[in-house]
Amino acid sequence: MQTTNSKDQLTQKAPSLQFEEEVTFRDRIATVDEKGKRKWLFPQRPKGRFYTTRTIVSYLFFIIFFTIPFIYINGRPLFLFNVTQAKFILFGKVFWPQDFFIFGLTMITFIVFIILFTAAFGRLFCGWVCPQTVFMEMFFRKIEYFIEGDAGKQKAMANGPWDTEKILRKGAKHLVFFLMSFVIANFFLSYIIGGKELWKIITEPVTQHIPGLMSLTIFSFVFYGVYAYFREQACTVVCPYGRLQSVLLDKNSMIVAYDYKRGEPRGKVNKKEERTIGDCIDCFQCVRVCPTGIDIRNGTQLECVGCTACIDACDNVMDKINKPRGLVRYASENGIANGEKLHYTTRMKLYTVLLGILLTILSFLLFTRKDVDATVMRAPGQLYQDRGQDSVMNLYNIKIANKTVEEVPLTIRIENMGGSVEIIGSKHIIPVKKEGQGSGSFFVILPKQSIRERKTEIKLGLYEGDKLIDVVKANFLGPVSR
Ligand code: SF4
């Protein structure tokens, strides 16, 4: 994604730079050379207020990520995304295939939220809380800096011979990377099967959990591969959200942007002369810290994950040359071009209205959603039967879906008139397995004098003990009393 902004700003650069950059950054992503081979990046460790704040945010992220699998509400995980069983739990509420429309609407609402959020805040999510960025930059990259040293040392080691130090450092790094990937894989799996199931895999005999162990092994190698080798390619080549940026962003969206009006024409510092050109001293610090290897001065680019490392790097440079910070900053394209402040545009307002409508519908559906769904039908081919001198009975079939995590011993009562219910079977209950389905048959017996019409509407209360779970309506057929 290249914008008119980048084109405009290029026209203000020195002609040699302009030509060189036009033929390179527009033709291929920054991590691929002219022969199509991957260019390995050695980004410098950023330093500054944004990096510090992102580090704090990452601690919160890790606390949340590693504790959620242990949080249970009424015996259920807080979140569960069991795609293999088509069972999803959000905030302790189970969603079955029967709730597909709620789940579908949730997804649509989420997508509208993403569109609105991106239109307003660009790739704020990617830079600050995307698991890929947070784990890569705040976890694995830091381990790498600790074991191999900063970018310069890493590069020297990569280009140097395989001596003892290199073998030891590389070996240690990859061992730690794999162990950490294994830990993350465990937690990741617990989001799919639940923390309790994962604990069983860990503690019970291996032979009982072959599929689970295979999943763990595959996930471990995938995470290791991503964080040790694939890295920024996940954002620049694979991530669909990244690729959607070009249609979601507009000139009013907040992005990490280079102020080309202030920075250009760029040029090195010459202490002997008074500076008459732009503030950018062409030091490439913003490029050296970039984890995707791009030059933010070329304008908004698909590869920019909004990590703010270039803001910190440039702010440090501006401090050193006694210029105001913010040559690279959060701003909109219109903000840089016309000095406009970030504001709430008509497009954002329309998305907000749409989001509000969807959230209202979703809240209503969630609020009115029942934990036990029952369907009652009169038994086919039957009218009514006399029961003794003064009563009449009808036979009904019932089907129940139990969305709770506990077995429901169901009993039935008439809610809107006198009479009784007799469930056919032992103990006069209909047992419904936890998170399963049940069915049964029962008689409704009404006194003849309460039957005023041929078809009487009755309300049946479904009870678990004394707890009313649901009320369903049914028709009762009987002779009209005179
Ligand atoms: S250009 Fe800046 S914000 Fe974008 S990825 Fe590179 S360092 Fe991060």
Ligand code: SF4
């Ligand atoms: S860090 Fe700032 S001054 Fe240095 S090249 Fe980047 S934009 Fe220019």
